[in-house]
Amino acid sequence: MITIPIKIEKKNNNINSDNDIFIKTLPPLSIYVHIPWCVSKCPYCDFNSHSKDPSNIDETIFLESLRCDLEQSLALIWNRSIISVFIGGGTPSILSVKTIDKILEMLRTYLKILPNAELTMEVNPGTVDSLKMKGFKESGINRFSIGVQSFDNNNLKKIGRIHDRQDALNSISCAQNLVENVNIDIMFSLPGQTIDNFVNDLNLVKSFNTKHLSIYHLTIEPNTFFSKKLPIDLPAEDTSSDMEDLIESELGEIGMKRYEISAYSKDRFKSIHNVNYWTFGDYLGIGPGAHSKISFHNKIIRQKRIYNPSLWMNKAMKMNNSHIIDSIYISNEELPFEFMLNVLRLKDGVSKQLFKFRTGLSVDIMKEKLNIAYERKLLSKNSEKFIATPLGWKFLNDLQAIFIR
């Protein structure tokens, strides 16, 4: 195994002897694996996903590139334990069972994956059958995240999904028969969607008694097909807000609690992987466009990989770290914002001590900004926790923006 040292740019570096950080205990570490292809590109999607005929994907070369990417990153996470793996995309379930099995085998070979680690895989209902799902489970996947978005065939068509209602129902049943921990992704405020359509979607979610739900308002992102050709039948703002109001009350009926802006779960089924992001934990992302945040005792770095899949494969296999396009230290001034950006998404907030644990800095460094947030009644004056007030939760972007350097 060859490991080439990575040159890290010191961007915005203000680290001086008075202000050096010291992180006593490194945070929990997760692994993200990005699969960049989809059967077709959805018109609202701004992820790093590229439409590709599944039969034209060279899974052997992709797998080898992932291995090279991982090998070049090992020095950054040497000897650390892994609490979760998330295979996302794109559409991971576009790949064969054999390739997913080999990805997991490769991760187990190189890394110390904890025995109770959460191993999630995203599944598009249009790319699986029960046999394939069973194969993924046998490879070690213990949590499926099913990209349903809606159960209404008209709504699905309008947002360019490749699956229909029946595919979605089949995938959920199949996943729930295989593993206990299943997430369903749902979207609302879709073109042509009525309150009744959405209530039907929520009722179906409830009927499945799912353990976790991620629910998103459709947003029109730049550089998507919808941004160039806006759907004419998007629900009015009032209708969208009525839909939003329905979510918490309807899901509460089956004991699902909102624990993050877009995430609901039953008691012990919060996503370990996502909670690690939201509590400013560490993650190594491999694959095209994947991002990483990795802590050392005296610094925290961020990395980005090349987005284009072919170029990423080509560069990763050169084994000289040229597949990494950005590698920077996060400066002391940026750390409060980076930390707050994540932790304030959690409805119950986090302990104030976590700031010191994760950043190595004293809470005093953001005293002025905290006072602004308290004065504007966006942050609760809780002595133990950083937690948004109901007003802060409603205007979360404004609250987070206070902490920008």
Ligand code: SF4
């Ligand atoms: S399936 Fe998911 S990742 Fe792929 S294009 Fe659609 S929204 Fe994007």
